[in-house]
Amino acid sequence: MFDSHLHVDCLPMEEMEMMVLCGVNNVVSCMFYPHVHVDIDSLLLEKHTERLLKFETWRAAQAGLNCFHAVGINPVAVPSDYEVYLEKLPDFLKEKEVVAMGEIGFEPASQTLPDVSEQEKLVLSLLDIAKASNKPVIFHTPHAPELKKKYTEKCLQLCKDKGIPPQKIVIDHASGDTIATILEAGAWAAISIQPWRRLDAADAVDLIEEYADGKVMVDSDYSCLRSDALAVPKVYQEMKRRKMSPDLIGKILSDNPARCFGLPR
Ligand SMILES: [Zn+2]
Numbered sequence: 001m002f003d004s005h006l007h008v009d010c011l012p013m014e015e016m017e018m019m020v021l022c023g024v025n026n027v028v029s030c031m032f033y034p035h036v037h038v039d040i041d042s043l044l045l046e047k048h049t050e051r052l053l054k055f056e057t058w059r060a061a062q063a064g065l066n067c068f069h070a071v072g073i074n075p076v077a078v079p080s081d082y083e084v085y086l087e088k089l090p091d092f093l094k095e096k097e098v099v100a101m102g103e104i105g106f107e108p109a110s111q112t113l114p115d116v117s118e119q120e121k122l123v124l125s126l127l128d129i130a131k132a133s134n135k136p137v138i139f140h141t142p143h144a145p146e147l148k149k150k151y152t153e154k155c156l157q158l159c160k161d162k163g164i165p166p167q168k169i170v171i172d173h174a175s176g177d178t179i180a181t182i183l184e185a186g187a188w189a190a191i192s193i194q195p196w197r198r199l200d201a202a203d204a205v206d207l208i209e210e211y212a213d214g215k216v217m218v219d220s221d222y223s224c225l226r227s228d229a230l231a232v233p234k235v236y237q238e239m240k241r242r243k244m245s246p247d248l249i250g251k252i253l254s255d256n257p258a259r260c261f262g263l264p265r
């Protein structure tokens with residue numbers, strides 16, 4: 001099984017081992033830097049990226065987990081001199097561990113770049129780099145339903161304007177408010193199951209039931225906030241409990257993320 005969005009540097013070894021025991025073998029770790037009460041500059045983010053790609057990939061492998069990465073600039077953790085990091089990004093995207101750009105997008109609650117028009121400038125620059133790399137882009141979406149809808153539509157529109165094909169777009173933290181819009185646009189909808197999101201495994205499986213034909217995947221978004229490393233295995237268990245077909249279970253939990261990120265199942 002795949003966990004298509006988490007932050008590996010927040011995962012203790014014991015949790016990684018538990019994930020492997022429960023059948024998770026592949027994860028995609030997205031970019032994030034702890035930003036509260038900390039000044040971030042590009043050099044720091046560059047060193048952090050190197051740590052993620054080299055050290056954290058190795059650490060996950062010790063637990064039996066294949067860790068792939070998405071690199072970019074998370075809207076909550078934007079370096080003050082982010083243009084410098086943007087210059088390094090094309091090279092990071094070529095690294096063998098990197099399967100996507102992400103997570104990028106809009107977060108009005110960002111403490112490092114609160115001005116959303118400035119965030120839009122950053123997203124547009126990132127999309128140019130993503131397009132040149134031909135790798136998929138993972139978008140963060142804000143938590144509040146109205147903002148989630150607004151910025152889901154905005155990200156889809158910006159990608160369309162930039163000529164990024166829908167099969168290269170993952171809209172993350174999808175919910176009942178946004179999943180139909182994402183799937184109608186032809187993009188991938190990723191459902192994050194986290195205690196504080198008020199979206200549990202049963203809610204995720206309700207959405208999977210309704211959109212079984214869609215390009216849906218699930219993830220834990222394991223981060224430094226309250227998280228559940230076993231989010232994806234819990235979805236598996238719930239799909240089994242509802243007697244969903246092995247084909248559908250395999251499609252949602254393995255095939256879809258593998259196809260999206262160009263990885264073997
Ligand atoms: Zn995340």
